[in-house]
Amino acid sequence: MTPLLAVDAPSLYFRAFHGVPAASALAPDGSPVNAVRGFLDMISTLVKTRRPGRLVCALDNDWRPQWRVDLIASYKTHRLAPAGGEEVPDALVPQVELLLQVLEAVGIAAYGVDGNEADDVLGTLAARSPGPVEVVSGDRDLFQLVDDARGVRLLYVGRGVAKLEDCDEAAVLAKYGVPASGYADFAALRGDPSDGLPGVAGVGEKTAARLIERYGSIDAIVAAAADPASDFAPGVRTKLAAAADYLAVAPKVVRVATDVKLPDVDPTLPAVPRDADRMLELAERWNLASPCRRLVDALAAAAN
Template identity: 70%
Template sequence: MAQLSPILLIDAPSLYFRAYFGVPESAAKTTHGQPVNAVRGFLDMLAQLVRTRRPGRMVCALDHDWRPAWRVELLPSYKAHRVAPEGGEVVPDTLSPQVPVILDVLAAIGICAVGATGYEADDVLGTLAVTESAPVEVVSGDRDLFQLVDDARPVRLLYVGRGVAKLEACDEAAVRVRYGVPANRYADFAALRGDPSDGLPGVPGVGEKTAARLIERYGGLDGILTALDEPGSGFAPGLRTKLDSARDYLAVAPKVVRVATDIPLPKLATALPTAPAEPERLLELAQRWNLAGSCRRLVDALAAND
């Protein structure tokens, strides 16, 4: 039986935020002066991914809830620093209006985009990573998604921390080289180390090397916490005190970091088109938003991917 072509699971918020900050507003505006830098950059990223990865399927995952209540209930500091004074996420004023344009263009081309009420894009990606036929390639600049890497399926993370042009295709060996832990222990590792970008304080005084060493020795947080209760388990007195003081935090933090893999999603049409689903609609959007070049590059990439 012929192997399926890869499915590209796109962390859409990760990519369009990167596009917004990577493409100057002054270089991408409509004739009426409206910025479309995030739209252009995002579409160009998709075009490059189609050209270089040659997927047969694609889904763009969306944040329907960027700070789910169930995660905040577990850890009130979760993304608290990113909450705007009037509520909602702090997002640049000129980025928010561009997101609906991105979704309109994706719909006109026929690329699947989906979110889930009460969940982040990460959770959509996690669920698709375990339910879609492999091979799976997850595209994101979010380190939390290293936990999805699984050689057995296989699932890889195409990490775009340095941009799509310099993406790193990460398997389990790459995760271990990078962090010193197995991919399936990344959530425990992140909880110990902390992550200021998500409001995870971590255990004071425990950095990446100590976190990796503890996981290597005890197998994960459960093993670490069990060993804390055993006399003579090898913890230096200072480290024992730090971990013991952080028990309440460590009981909930991994659940916050861990990506959901079982959320309800509708049946999706994941096949990547080779031509626009609604060519006249796409032409109208390209003209209205001054996106002719980016739309053409993506359509050409799709046609060449046939």
């Protein structure tokens, strides 16, 4: 089975938007297309270097699912726009629609699932797709998907695609001191301000890693802390007790769903654009000729 490249599209197009100066990437009418150009170049680089036979761009149909908010009300509240919805730069909003039009013309699968984030689409692809699977994201939560037995790796692009970190289970362990299977509980203990997750007050990354290393999961940690006969450090025991309500729900919020109903879409990476005329039209109208050409060349190279 050819490799599946499962791309966290929002992670990449936000990085492209902030990483490519808008003034250097304008359409003939003056509209910024920096996110589109940067995203297409990232995909071209990934296709050229990873040579996948399959590719899916996962989307946020719901960037802040209600089922997660019901469990932790602070989930992503700092990213809420005053009028509701996600706070997205005005110049990025129309570029996302344009990007999807280009991907459709090329024939690259791109979809989300209602009520779920892109992470949940990626989690389900990683759990259900025949391996190997390479998940591409700058979201640390996706370290939990790494699974050597199933051939699932995370291509972590926190420092950009050019400096991506190709992570297997050994890399996750070396980076955080916990196995990939324990990463979600580790992250729940530590907390994550970028997602509005408070973590356990007074428990930092090192303590969280030691607890996961010793006990394996939050359930086992809580059970040991509640046992008067255990040799649990009194200070940490107190901190965990104070966070009991949070710990009861946080793992479910942090864990990526692996059972969402995915649309029946062929992930096969095309060797040539599906609709070359439409792609050419978009490229000429929006000053995307160079990144589109690079993508076409990458598709051809990957097919050979």
